[in-house]
Amino acid sequence: MGNNLKKMNKNIIALELGTNTMKLVIGDVKKDELVIRKVILNPMPISLYANGEIMDMDGLSANLKHLIKNNKIHEKKCFCCIESGQIITRDVSVPSSNKETLQDMAKYEVEQFLPIDMENYSVQSVVMKELEIEDKPFAEMLVTAVPKRLIGQIHTLIHKAGLEPVVLDTQANTFAKLIENQRRLNGNDYHRENTVAFIDLGYEKVRISIFQKGKMRFQRLLDFGGKDIDQNISKFASMPLDEAQRSKMSIHNLNYPVNELTEEGKVVNIIKSTLDHWFEEITKVFRYYSSRNAVAGQVEYIYIYGGLSKINGFEDYIQSVFNLPTERIKKVSSVTLDQQGQLDLTEILNALGVMYRR
Numbered sequence: 001m002g003n004n005l006k007k008m009n010k011n012i013i014a015l016e017l018g019t020n021t022m023k024l025v026i027g028d029v030k031k032d033e034l035v036i037r038k039v040i041l042n043p044m045p046i047s048l049y050a051n052g053e054i055m056d057m058d059g060l061s062a063n064l065k066h067l068i069k070n071n072k073i074h075e076k077k078c079f080c081c082i083e084s085g086q087i088i089t090r091d092v093s094v095p096s097s098n099k100e101t102l103q104d105m106a107k108y109e110v111e112q113f114l115p116i117d118m119e120n121y122s123v124q125s126v127v128m129k130e131l132e133i134e135d136k137p138f139a140e141m142l143v144t145a146v147p148k149r150l151i152g153q154i155h156t157l158i159h160k161a162g163l164e165p166v167v168l169d170t171q172a173n174t175f176a177k178l179i180e181n182q183r184r185l186n187g188n189d190y191h192r193e194n195t196v197a198f199i200d201l202g203y204e205k206v207r208i209s210i211f212q213k214g215k216m217r218f219q220r221l222l223d224f225g226g227k228d229i230d231q232n233i234s235k236f237a238s239m240p241l242d243e244a245q246r247s248k249m250s251i252h253n254l255n256y257p258v259n260e261l262t263e264e265g266k267v268v269n270i271i272k273s274t275l276d277h278w279f280e281e282i283t284k285v286f287r288y289y290s291s292r293n294a295v296a297g298q299v300e301y302i303y304i305y306g307g308l309s310k311i312n313g314f315e316d317y318i319q320s321v322f323n324l325p326t327e328r329i330k331k332v333s334s335v336t337l338d339q340q341g342q343l344d345l346t347e348i349l350n351a352l353g354v355m356y357r358r
Contacts, residue, residue, distance in 0.1 A: 009355075011075040013163065015064075016171070016351040017082055017154075019050045020203035020226070021307070024067065025351045026075055032181055034335045034355055039348060042067055051204060052084020054153045061160035068161065078158045079167040081174045081354040083205060085223065088114065088121070088145040089172070096130060096139035106141045121145035126173075128217050142219070144170055167354060174353030175200065175209060176216040181356060184333035185303065194300040195293075197286065198329075199318075200350070201308035203227055206278065208285050210299065217293065220285050222278070226308045229274050237266045254313035255320070271311070279321050302326040305346045 009029035016023040026038040048060040067073075092109040096102060106125040111118050125141045132138065151168060158165040179198065184190060192214040200207040203226040210218040226248075233244035247267045254272070258265035290298045302324050304315055309328045319326035330344050335352060337343055345352065 011077060012355055013075045013078045014351040014354050015078055015080045017049055018044060018203060020044055023348055023351050025348055026073060029355050032334055034352055036335060036337055039343060040067065040071055041347060052082050052086055052150055054157060057156060061157050064161040076164045077166045078163040079354045080154055080158065081169050081171050081350050082154065083171040084150060086147050086150065087170055090143045091140060092143055093138050093140050096137045102139055106143050110143050120148055122148055122151055169354050171350040172207060172209065172219050174350050177356040178349060178353030179211060180214060181334055182332050185329055186327055186331050191301045195297060196301045197299045199302065199304045201304060201306035208282060210289050218289050222281055224278060229271055232274050233267055233270050236270050249311060251312055254311060254317045299324065303329050305329040305349050307347050309346055
């Protein structure tokens with residue numbers, strides 16, 4: 001068993017599929033350390049993949065196979081993580097006197113208020129915290145249900161690309177595993193004892209994960225992302241979408257005063273206007289968490305990550321809006337490179353997390 005585990009933890013391809021980017025991370029797991037040998041970020045061709053759904057199996061598998069060949073990747077074991085609006089997550093509280101039935105009870109609770117056939121989903125539950133209700137033990141659980149159809153698509157894709165599917169997980173779960181294995185972020189202790197919000201600023205979605213005492217206690221997926229900023233810039237600044245994407249990332253600083261009549265001034269104002277709507281929704285999530293967790297209290301610290309977080313001045317802008325210390329994640333303590341060099345990890349954290357197995 002030990003030798004099998006050691007073999008499984010070597011020569012891993014961690015694959016993260018996104019509407020905008022396909023990410024591959026090649027490396028090994030040594031105890032609790034991730035040793036990374038190669039990182040590949042490849043733009044996802046249009047119309048191949050969206051919202052967790054493979055739109056063109058032959059096109060996407062050929063693209064992945066081409067990526068593997070061109071980068072001289074010889075590893076075969078593939079650990080994959082996905083995000084999709086079709087993945088269902090719910091918080092439920094169930095009696096916990098019988099630990100063996102927790103998973104079944106959590107699944108039953110979800111079935112009661114969702115008009116879906118759970119037989120079409122692969123369901124997993126994680127205990128978020130234990131509590132007492134009227135002097136009886138209960139467990140608060142996060143239930144995740146992934147459509148079996150999506151799982152089948154991913155398995156087919158990996159096989160067609162000539163790889164061996166080993167693990168398929170959700171981005172929320174892989175990120176939780178990564179952070180729960182850390183003591184330091186960006187070279188500093190990361191406030192494990194506090195209530196900390198991690199905001200994944202993705203292309204299609206924004207995900208909020210709230211950790212308390214080093215454990216994930218809550219997560220929400222919000223239905224907006226970088227694509228909405230691109231579309232707004234394209235529409236209101238009258239430029240093609242690809243130019244809008246470039247202009248978004250090339251502004252000097254989101255916080256600097258700009259001439260509203262210049263092109264950059266227009267872009268900055270459009271970004272801020274879009275973000276103001278996002279921040280209203282994020283504030284609602286923070287308040288909801290605080291209302292349900294009186295002991296944990298309010299969010300005290302914010303970390304941001306994902307491609308959008310690299311916009312110049314983004315972390316300072318969030319800090320000024322929420323009046324909370326904010327950092328963009330660039331380094332995590334458990335990740336090392338087997339060659340000298342610097343690597344900004346902010347865009348590959350989910351892929352790194354899938355390499356950990358609980």
